[in-house]
Amino acid sequence: MDTDIFSLRGRNIVVTGAAEGLGRTFALAFARRGAFVACVDIDPAVEETCALIEKNGGKALPLMADVSNEAAVTTMAAQLEASADTLHVLVNNAGIAIPPGRLLDVSVANWDRVIATNLRSVFLCSKALLPMLLRSKDASIINLSSFLALVGLYPGFEITAIPYASSKAGVDGFTRQLAIEYARDGLRVNAIAPGWHGGTRLGRERQASSEPAVIKRFNDFIQGSIPMGHMGTPDDLTGLAVYLASSASRYVTGQTFAHDGGLTAA
Template structure:
């Protein structure tokens, strides 16, 4: 009986940014527990590749093209989800970007706005439409991907966290807690995962493209020294927590932000 609390058979789960990295891991993990996964991404080829991997394991999946920062694109996707599936049981707001690692006084307004459009507006838009559908079907679970960057600052005297990214993830945390309070009595749970420095994602591509191999090695060494467990996480490490929050196993959990960081946030600096 207790093993079944994680099962999601017959449930519909939407994952944004499912075309690679952590989003792909979430799609594969939720599918392993029985969910039909909707892999949404502006990179349709990546989303379709994720769908193919799910189907190779005999799971059920579909791909949707969406730009989470574009209101019309998001609305169109959710209208199609409603028409094709009639419900949604879980939403994982995973899509996000990071910009080049400029200090705040050097940051362009364009980089600030571009990141906020994806990381904050995108979470709001998808949550808005998911909530409407969940209210019709009697509840659900929303899992927002925040970051330890939204919990505390970090500047290792070189390329690292960027203020627009940190601000967006702190915003996701506040948004999570407020929406959780608003919809708790509607049986809609809203929680956030705050990943640490997980490798194997495309998130830091802009930063990596602008620094030398020496700078990258120095940055990596600094990270490892600061993580109590002594190593980075990888996308698959997050699957268990995502399944827990998306499934009925966490039926009495809402408004929570759970750091998944090898002990980073608990370390005194």
């Protein structure tokens, strides 16, 4: 019997949005602790994530799927079940953001796209993979929310957009309800709400689409508003993710964990 309560040996884990960014970081961290990791993404770079895992002695399975599409998710679930009939952990990490702007700047098309990727995908993947999760009798779903689900934010200039904040607030509600519905079936459901973290896919997209003056204003805001005085990194999140994926969190469900350097506490 493994005496390390943070061990993931023998656990099968699915990570969506695993081609790069937070998803890749989570997948690598889980594999290092002994898990078999199925990496799901619409981006072919998901193969690179799996190659990195296997290069380090881990086991991984790349699965190409648009997680906002019901048929694609159904196919993904069937492919996974052909390799592992039991699932222990699902990390609903896939997400996108549109350029910052206030409500009048947001198109219906962008609203629909963000809600589909960030919220509909959580519903579809959880529903499709729930039977496999319940077989383990000790399962965990980890949903990626955001501190923007917990607070409104407008520091005098556009820094986010309503579709993203709304989708993540929906993730929090989904997390609490699913946790209560299946609490007696051996399923825990929790959410991680990151604050500003550099090095993520969303962060790189923001940097690439912004002018230097906009980036400076954003960085000045971060420096002045986060009590710890700096952004986090993807690696900073792995400890919390491993905790929620492991038996160390066996009595924790229905919670959203802010991981933001104290931003929501200030």
